[in-house]
Amino acid sequence: MSLDARWQRILTNTALYLLLTIVAVIVIFPLWSALTISMLSETEVASYPPLLAPTSLYLTNFVRALEQAPLLRYLFNSIVQSTLVMAGQLITASLAAYAFAFIDFKGRNLMFLVFLSTLMIPWEATIIPNYLTVRSLGWTDTYMGLTVPFLATAFGTFLLRQFFLTIPRELQDAATIDGCGSLRFLTAIVLPLARPALGTLAVYSFLQTYNQYLWPLLITNDQQMRTVQIGITLLQDEERFAFNVVMAGVVLVLLPTFALFIVGNRQLIRGLTAGAVKG
Template sequence: MKFLHFKNPIVKVLLYLLLIAGAVVMIFPLYTGVLTSFLGPETISSYPPKLFPVEFRWQNYIDASRQAPLLRFILNSFIQSGGVMIMQLITASLAAFAFAFLPFKGKNIAFLVFLSTMMIPWESTIIPNYLFIQKIGWTDTYQGLISPFMATAFGTFLLRQFFMSIPKDLYDAAKMDGCSNVRFLTSILLPLARPALGTLAVYSFLQTYNQYLWPLLITNSTNMRTVQIGITMLQVFEREQWQIVMAGVVTIMIPTLFLFFAANRQLIRGLTAGAIKG
């Protein structure tokens, strides 16, 4: 058993080799995508394939932006993702506060029912959602893209677990001093929950940014397409010119990479905070 202890140098080396191998497997597709985006049409079809940069053809990015309005697609995705993120932060904060601090009959049962919605596949509700959005005339609009995702069971669970880690005495003391529930939530609780809020914000933004099926169903015009739908226009127009397609993929991937690297530490802190008590 001592041989398997983490402090054993051999175990450390094997562990780091395993982590390095996993990192290479995860990064290699991203690396090849960026590399392909800079290759010319003759180089990309050469054999054996190039594993290191041999040219930097920036014209691919210019051609990609001409074939499809990528900046418009990115703007649409940012509007949709930002709207979903803000609404989920609001609704999840209110629901989590109620489940964590407000006493009412059947609270635990209601919370379990709320969590059970996470097991319902989104594909099973997409047609009813589409029929409702179509009936109220919200197809091909930003509100149609945003409204079905304004509430989140995962976000409520995440914030509720964090709120449960905050001493109940803090809430009781605030109530004795005449603090209302709204003021306690906005002035005391939410500032303490910034790691969890940051985690939910990043998670909801990235999840919405990568949506494909719902934007494909709800949008009809090119001006309302999001990045995951609009990028297919490059493949249709350019067909086998994969350097153009990969240039477009890299372009729409850059904003999410910046967001992830900027909020990576906050994301980890939020996911681990409140994980013990619940």
């Protein structure tokens, strides 16, 4: 390689890194601002021009956010709700996907269409009757109301079915010959093999439920039963909280999902894109 070409290469790479950095700064800027403000004191947050970085490791806002609003209770509710929905969806979707992948029954295609059609019905089109149902069952302000409507998932069933179809049918024949019942075949052989797909669905459904907003807003009024996304916006509505305390709350609420993002990101992407691109 000539000296000229090498210089040109270094120059292009520097330019590319510069471009990447500028874009990255713009994308991350809102999150950086939230983190900054969460560590500003009362006087700092009201100062002009606004500060672009925290001046010290000031953690009082986090303590205040936790003390003055039942944030931990909200967090607990959200985690209970998300875990229950995640577990329920894993179970119902595994069972349904098993039927679609391993049982040749009459009307299978029609049934599959019935499942897929639920993806076309927006949640908002059914929300008024669902609200009335949950209210008449006395499920407002309960975990039942927060979880039961979401215990089935067409998307998850589809995702798992796609994965189950890659499992050789000979395995099923062999299991049948050995006298293994269908439910045992599912739990002992299919599910352990499908661990990557189950992981994807678990991360996906947890995130979806944890970030829910409209439904918990409708069916929870009791402060003890609020979920974290609603609770955190209530912090904003109350005038006594300044931006720095609200942002401290926001940072706390974001922590679980960021942890999940770091742990499960690759899994989530691999699983989702396998289903999406090959669809």
